[in-house]
Amino acid sequence: MLGEFEYLLITAAASLGADAYGATVREVIAAATGRKCSIGALYTTIERLEEKGVLKTWMSEATPQRGGRAKRMIQVTPKGVLAAKEFYEAVSRISRGAKWAMSEVRANHD
Amino acid sequence: MTNVSWPLADFAARLLEPPEREAVLGDLMEAGETGWRALRDVFGLIILRHALIFRTFRPWLVGFGLALPASYLLTWVSFSVSSTFERIFGLAKVGVHWWPTGHEGLLLLSCHVLLLVVWSWIAGFLYASLSRRSLLFSVALCLAPFFFYDFRIGPLPKPCLLLFVLPMLLGIFHSLQSIRIAPASALLLALGMTGLMTFCWTNGALWILNWALLIPTWGLVAVSAISKRVKRDRLA
Numbered sequence: 001m002l003g004e005f006e007y008l009l010i011t012a013a014a015s016l017g018a019d020a021y022g023a024t025v026r027e028v029i030a031a032a033t034g035r036k037c038s039i040g041a042l043y044t045t046i047e048r049l050e051e052k053g054v055l056k057t058w059m060s061e062a063t064p065q066r067g068g069r070a071k072r073m074i075q076v077t078p079k080g081v082l083a084a085k086e087f088y089e090a091v092s093r094i095s096r097g098a099k100w101a102m103s104e105v106r107a108n109h110d
Numbered sequence: 111m112t113n114v115s116w117p118l119a120d121f122a123a124r125l126l127e128p129p130e131r132e133a134v135l136g137d138l139m140e141a142g143e144t145g146w147r148a149l150r151d152v153f154g155l156i157i158l159r160h161a162l163i164f165r166t167f168r169p170w171l172v173g174f175g176l177a178l179p180a181s182y183l184l185t186w187v188s189f190s191v192s193s194t195f196e197r198i199f200g201l202a203k204v205g206v207h208w209w210p211t212g213h214e215g216l217l218l219l220s221c222h223v224l225l226l227v228v229w230s231w232i233a234g235f236l237y238a239s240l241s242r243r244s245l246l247f248s249v250a251l252c253l254a255p256f257f258f259y260d261f262r263i264g265p266l267p268k269p270c271l272l273l274f275v276l277p278m279l280l281g282i283f284h285s286l287q288s289i290r291i292a293p294a295s296a297l298l299l300a301l302g303m304t305g306l307m308t309f310c311w312t313n314g315a316l317w318i319l320n321w322a323l324l325i326p327t328w329g330l331v332a333v334s335a336i337s338k339r340v341k342r343d344r345l346a
Contacts, residue, residue, distance in 0.1 A: 023137040039134055040155035044162060059129050062136075069136030072129070 002054075002087045008032065009045055010054065010084045013074045021060070021071040022046075046074065054080035115145020122152045126159075160243075169244030172237060173251045176326060180233045181252035181274070182259070183323055187226050188273035189263055190317070194219050196266070218315040221306055228303060229323045230274035232330050234281025235291075239333055245282065252278065296334040303327045 002010070012028035013020040022042060029037040049055040060071045076084070095101040119138070123131045134155060138148040163169055198216060237248040255261075256271055263271065291299075304324060310316040 021137075022133050023140040026137065026141065038154060039137065039151040040158040043130065043134065043155055044158050059133070062132075065140055066136035067139045069132045069139065070129070071136060072133035 001090065002083050005041065005045055006049060006054075007084060007087045009042070009049065010076055010080050013055065014076045014081065014084065020074040020076075022074075023066075023071070025074060046072070049080070052079075053077060054083055113145055115149055117145075119145055119148040119152050122149060122156070125156050126152070163243045164247075169241045169247055172241040173244065173248050176233070176240070176329075177237055177248040177251040178254060180229075180323065180326060182255045183319060184226065184230055184233065184274035184278075185255050185259075185261065185271045186317065187222070187229070187320065188271050189261060189266065191219070191222050191226055191273060192266055192270035193263075194222065218310060218313055221310050222315060225303070225306060225310065225320075225323075226274060227277045228299070229327070230277035231281035231284075232299075232326050233274075234278035234283075235285045236281075236326050236329060236333065238282045238285030239337075242286070249282070290337060291330065291334045293331065293335040293338055296331040300324075300327050300331050 008029050009025060012025045012032070016024050016028060022039075026037045026039070026042055029042075046055060046057060050057055054077060056075045056077055058073050060073045062068045062070045120135065123135055126134065134152065135148070138151060143151070198219060233252075237252075238245055241248065252275075256268075261268075261271060304327070307316060307321070307324065311321075
């Protein structure tokens with residue numbers, strides 16, 4: 001099963017779609033977690049997920065905003081979608097009955 | 111004062127592979143990070159990359175299974191060659207030990223030198239071929255016997271124990287230059303080395319433990335055969 005950070009990365013990449021690359025994925029993860037995402041953790045996790053076949057990456061053209069440096073584009077593979085779905089379902093299942101999850105559900109109903 | 115942080119981050123990032131370097135520096139620039147933060151992030155990635163290498167068995171196997179024992183033996187061979195050289199050319203000082211061999215004449219000394227050079231070259235070539243990313247670790251282990259083991263070499267200068275280092279570094283360099291040894295050539299080399307060692311052994315000019323240096327010699331044959339098969343499978 002995926003790890004927590006791996007799930008965050010895959011989900012961020014999936015939500016960004018064609019605009020998913022290192023910097024944007026880092027921004028989305030930071031916005032969701034409230035903490036800056038370390039570039040070391042990001043790139044080592046990208047490499048690990050690519051080896052598992054969960055992500056696909058390639059280098060795109062350079063842009064002037066990036067000082068003429070290329071981007072590493074990220075795409076979630078069907079295997080990645082499945083892995084992320086499994087993680088999400090597992091977290092949802094285990095969270096049923098948890099105090100913090102129940103108070104969230106009640107707040108949504110009200 | 112000129113801000114040196116970004117140039118430093120750029121320089122540090124040279125330790126990364128070129129595509130990753132581009133992507134990482136571009137991301138940091140796009141995010142508007144300060145140069146010092148970028149430098150910290152780049153170092154963090156480099157350290158993490160190197161630490162992850164040691165989570166697999168390969169660097170430990172190459173380091174402690176090959177580099178350390180081979181360098182221990184090669185250090186002794188270096189000493190043997192040096193002491194024999196001193197004896198033959200009349201440079202010997204009183205009290206120099208001839209052990210482990212040292213009874214040979216010029217012909218056997220030449221064989222011994224050739225063996226030392228080829229053994230060392232093969233060892234270096236294998237360290238770089240089998241575990242390139244942990245090469246510094248392997249090289250450090252090679253030098254460990256020199257610094258931490260008490261070789262009782264009498265009045266011989268201690269650097270004489272490092273005769274194996276230069277051919278070893280040459281082997282590493284050749285491997286890093288992606289020079290590939292054809293299986294047939296590796297086999298020929300292994301057979302030649304085995305023959306030469308047998309000749310030295312029958313003339314009392316080989317220490318019994320030196321036979322262990324046949325392991326990397328024949329290991330090179332296996333590595334070259336596997337490399338050829340992998341290359342063929344990739345092309346197919």
